[in-house]
Amino acid sequence: MNARLSPSEHIALWNSFRQGDPVAFAQLYDLFAADLYRYGYNLIRNKQLVEDCLHExxxxxxxxxxxxxxxxxxxxxxxRALRRRLVDTATRSGKLNSNEYVFDNAGLWIDSYEQVLIEEQVAEQQKLVVLYHLNQLPRRQKEVLYLVYMNELTYQQTAEVMDVTIKTVYNSVNVALQTLRAYLCEPLPFQKS
Structure with missing residues (x-):
């Protein structure tokens, strides 16, 4: 069954679902969830909110x-049901002004739901790779990177926190970044070549 159902197919599928047919419910989800997600994301550019409202x-x-x-x-x-749920939830949470038109700030988004999931998985994998390699660095280099990049301290502030010279901070950052660049060119020990 494709997403372009005739009115009689819509009625039959909907009635089967309302009578408790789990296969009909699964078909509803398979046929409409990805399109509903794209529509919702065009309304409210907040992936988590759209996913939550769609699941709800x-x-x-x-x-x-x-x-x-x-x-x-x-x-x-x-x-209609998803739009109402999204607008109500976004308005209640303060992410949308009640008199703001939801499509004002949204460009049309046509990436498939599957493409978004793939991109999120790739980003998560990249984050794991960087984290793995960060943890391979010596303790001082990890601490310097943590203070400078994750906590946005200046080099001078980092030197004061660690009770080292600012030159030591510069050198540690430089060596750590060079080491990370080298690590990131190599495959992880648990990855297939």
Whole structure:
């Protein structure tokens, strides 16, 4: 079954879902979740909020399926429900002014949901690689990088905190960054070549 359902297919799928068919519920999710996510992200540029509202919507549907009305256009029903949920949640949390039009600050976003997940996984993998290599550095170099880059202290402040000369801080940062560059060109010991 594709996402371009006829009105009679919409009715049949929706009614099966409302009668408790778990396969119909899974089909609803498979057919509409990715499009709903893209629509929600175009409304509110906040991935976590959109994901939370989308999951809450499907949970609400599942828990209240017997009380839901009929529809001959599931997409319309779900878009309207998600939009209402997103705007209400964003307004309550202060992320959206109640009289602000949600599409004002959003450009159209067409990346697939799968592409976003892949990008997030790649970013997470890169973060793990950097963290692994940071932990290979000597203690003093880790401390200097922590103070300078993670806590945004100046070199002078870092020197005072560590009770070393500013030249030592400069040298430690330089050596640590050179070492990290070299590490990042090598595969991790637990990665396949």
């Amino acid at each position: 919507l499907f949970l609400h549907l599942h828990e209240n399926k017997a009380r839901l009305g009929g529809t001959d256009n599931i997409r319309f029903y779900l878009y």
